Amino acid sequence: MTHDLTLPSGTPTAEGLAERAQRDPHRPRFHFTSPGGWLNDPNGLSHWNGVYHLFYQYNPLAPAHHHIHWGHATSTDLVHWTDEPVALVPGTDGPDRDGCWSGVLVDDGGVPTLVYSGRHGERELPCVARGSADLRYWTKDRAxxxxxxxxxxxxTTAFRDHCVWREDSGEGTVWRQLVGSGIRGVGGTAFLYESDDLRTWRYVGPLLTxxxxxxxxxxDWTGTLWECxxxxxxxxxxxxxVLVFSAWDEGTTHHPLYWTGHYQGDTFTPTALHRLDYGGRxxxxxxxxxxEHxxxxxFGWLQEGRTDEANAQxxxxxxxxxxxxxxxxxNGRLHQAPVPxxxxxxxxxxxxxxxxxxxPYTRLHAVRGDQLDIETTLRLAPGATARLVVRETPDGAERTVVEVSRALDGVGGILRLHRETSSLDPTVDxxxxYGELPLxxxxxxxxxxxxxxxxxEIFANGRPLAARIYPTRPEEAVGVGIGADGDVTLERxxxxxxxxxxTEGPRPLWP
Structure with a gap:
């Protein structure tokens, strides 16, 4: 999903990608990243025989969305990951010549099977690949x-990305599939299909538009195309x-949303539309x-907020x-939290x-770092605001502020992330x-x-907000502080x- 990008001028070759990635002070250390190059959508997420499998959109040749492969990593604890062989590589010709785009993994009678979007020119169409028992090696279908x-x-505005499941039809079980799309001049949609064998599909109709x-x-704009x-x-x-989708329009990724409602037969009857994460894109x-528990x-893709040139370097x-x-x-909305x-x-x-x-603000000299997990409970009186400051330089020139406030009438509140001073680099976002905070x-x-x-990543009463920040003095931007306006009690x-x-050191681009 998302459009292919032309490689930025001066983009280095694959040689040295992993080494440069390892040296970058902005590279996360406990969030999953690819060994180097480009990463976008999580794909094929599954828990298979006690092992978590995370596939992902991957370009091992450059940090740009071009000639997309499927990377693959495994874990037994959702924390420590092992790089596996690249699962899908674009063909020399055929339906995925220009990329193996987003999709899912399903269990087809004990055979791991990928359903993904193959890209050829400007067309993306559903393709299938069957895997080995350990999910490490894959064979694409000739069909x-x-x-x-x-x-x-x-x-249609586009036709890509897949959600596939097995369902009781009343006369046995059938496969059903949603393909993300949009109807030009109307809005985003998910087209519903049905199959007996994952290869021959019957079009049913739009599930919801x-x-x-x-x-x-x-x-909360729903866009002109529903991705993923x-x-x-x-x-x-x-x-x-729950029907989750990501709103897209004319090459721009906007934000993830979800409908709550009821799926029955060939339709989804929505009750309410909600924001999935307050961080938007x-x-x-x-x-x-x-x-299996x-x-x-x-998982979601944390996009970058710096320039293509900065990513390339x-x-x-x-x-x-x-x-x-x-x-x-x-309250009928989704509650999200990091896995324990x-x-x-x-x-x-x-x-x-x-x-x-x-x-209003106190520096916590005992708390410092750029790899932190902070938990706090705050009690806010009506009209009060509390703030947590992270990644602050000693002179306060760069700082990121997480703010929670309660309405003056006491009903509800707001979660805000202030990044206006997160970086002195004028090229970063x-x-x-911000978003509503249930209280x-x-x-x-x-x-x-x-x-x-x-x-x-921020979680406030189950509401998440993800973002990216790029201090220009990353080694110094390790300060933490807390403060308040109004009546706020720090419970813990x-x-x-x-x-x-x-582990330390570069990871192989082609494990």
């Missing part, structure tokens, strides 16, 4: 593409279904799976979010004594991000902030240094 054209008679004329420019659609049930048997193209696990581009556990909250396994990386712990926050009558905010060099504050999830 590819298994759908040879988008639905006839519909002017958005209205691109509504809310254009707003953080993901349909799953959630909750304790209450019939709530910084948590894009998410994919989820139900693991019954949890809904989700760094030797790498793109990171994964930490894996998240997604549940249904009491992540705590295995915690090292030195610093605790701040609870009490009233009486100063420093726009603020009970007690005004409590459970706030967790993960700092991993340029990767930042714990911070941990985080170990790296990867």
């Amino acid at each position: 590819n593409p298994v759908i040879t054209t988008p639905p006839e008679g519909i002017d 958005g209205d691109a004329s509504q809310n254009r420019g707003e953080p 659609v993901d349909l799953f049930g959630i909750g304790d048997g209450d019939g709530t279904d 910084y948590f894009y193209a998410p994919q989820s799976t139900r693991d 019954g949890r809904r696990i989700m 760094a030797g790498w581009c793109g990171a994964m979010s930490v894996p998240r556990v997604v549940t249904l909250g009491t 396994e992540l705590t295995v990386l915690r090292r030195e712990r610093v605790e701040v004594a609870p009490g009233a926050l009486t100063d 420093i726009e603020p991000r 009970d009558a007690d005004g409590l905010v459970d706030l967790r902030v993960l700092v991993d060099h340029s990767a930042l 504050f714990d911070a941990w240094q985080m170990a790296s999830a990867f």
Whole structure:
């Protein structure tokens, strides 16, 4: 998904990519990144025989979205990852000559099978590949593409990315598939297909179609194309279904959204539309799976916020979010949190004594770092604001501010991320991000902030906000502080240094 980019002028060759990536001070150390080159969408996410498999869009030749392969990594704990052989390589000719784009992994009678978008010229069409028992080696079907054209008679904006599942049809089980698309002049959509064998597909119709004329420019605009659609049930048997998609328009990635509602028959009846992550494009193209423990696990692509030229010089581009556990909250919206396994990386712990926050800002000299996991609980009176500052230089010239505030009437609040002073580099994105914060009558905010060099993920009462930050003095931008305006009580504050999830040294681009 997303359009191919022309390689920036002066882009270095693949030689030395992994070495330069390893040296970059902005490269995350406990978020998953490719060995070097380009990474985008999570693909084929699965928990197979006790092993988590993360496939991803990968260009091992340059840090640019061009000639996309499928990278592959495995883990037994969702924290430490092993690079596996590249799963899919674009063909010398045929339907995926210009890239193996986003898709999923399914279990076809015990045979691991990938359904992905093969790109040839300007066309993306569904293709299939069968894997070895250990999911390390893949053979593409000779019948590819298994759908040879988008639905006839519909002017589509694009046709790519897949969600595939097995379903009881009343006369046995069938495969069903959603393909992300858009109807020109109308809005984004997900086309529904059906098959008995994953190779011969019958078009059923649009599962749901958005209205691109509504809310254009707003953080909940549904776009002209729905990328990376993901349909799953959630909750304790209450019939709530979720349809996730990423809003795209004319080559621009906007933000991930989700509908709650009810999937039945050939339609999805929506009840409400919500923002999936307040970071917008910084948590894009998410994919989820139900693991063998019954949890809904989700990854998203943390896009960069610096220039193509900066990415080229760094030797790498793109990171994964930490894996998240997604549940249904009491308010009918999704609740997200880092997987508990992540705590295995915690090292030195610093605790701040609870009490009233009486100063607008206090530097916490005992807490420093660019690899941190911070957990705090704050109690906000109506009209109060609390702020947590991270990645601050000693002179305060560069600092990133996480802010939570409660409305004056006490009903609800706002989570804000201020990046206006995150970097003195005029070429990086420093726009603020924000979203609604659910609050009970007690005004409590459970706030967790993960700092991993340029990767930042915030979770406030189950609402996430992901972003990227690039201090120009990264070695000095390690300060942490806290402050408040109004009546705020610090109920608890714990911070941990985080170990790296990867061994030191460059990783092979072609493991």
